[in-house]
Amino acid sequence: xxxxxRDPSERAFYRGxxxxxxxxxxxxxxxxxxxxxxxxxNGWRExxxxxxxxxxxxxxxxxxxxxxxxxxxxxxxxGWSST
Numbered sequence: 158x159x160x161x162x163r164d165p166s167e168r169a170f171y172r173g174x175x176x177x178x179x180x181x182x183x184x185x186x187x188x189x190x191x192x193x194x195x196x197x198x199n200g201w202r203e204x205x206x207x208x209x210x211x212x213x214x215x216x217x218x219x220x221x222x223x224x225x226x227x228x229x230x231x232x233x234x235x236g237w238s239s240t
Contacts, residue, residue, distance in 0.1 A: 169193045170200035171221070177204025178217050 169188065173196070176185055183201055188194035207217055 166192055166196040169196040173197035173200025173202075174204035175200075175221060177201040178208055178221070180208065 173186070176197075177200070183198065186194060186197050186201070188197055204217075207220065212220075
């Protein structure tokens with residue numbers, strides 16, 4: 158089963174948040190302007206606020222998991238599956 162592609166603005170927000178948690182500057186935004194730029198900046202601002210508020214790595218990891226684009230596919234041992 159193919160996974161649906163996520164909204165590009167969600168991916169931009171996630172990447173902006175991730176950049177801020179890695180202490181990268183706002184100038185590192187890969188988008189020139191438009192909706193993707195704004196989504197990246199919004200993610201960066203939220204990530205920077207969390208960073209400044211002293212959120213630990215586990216708290217940021219939980220938020221990143223919410224925003225992440227990682228597949229939700231479950232991997233079972235020994236090759237068996239739930240389907």
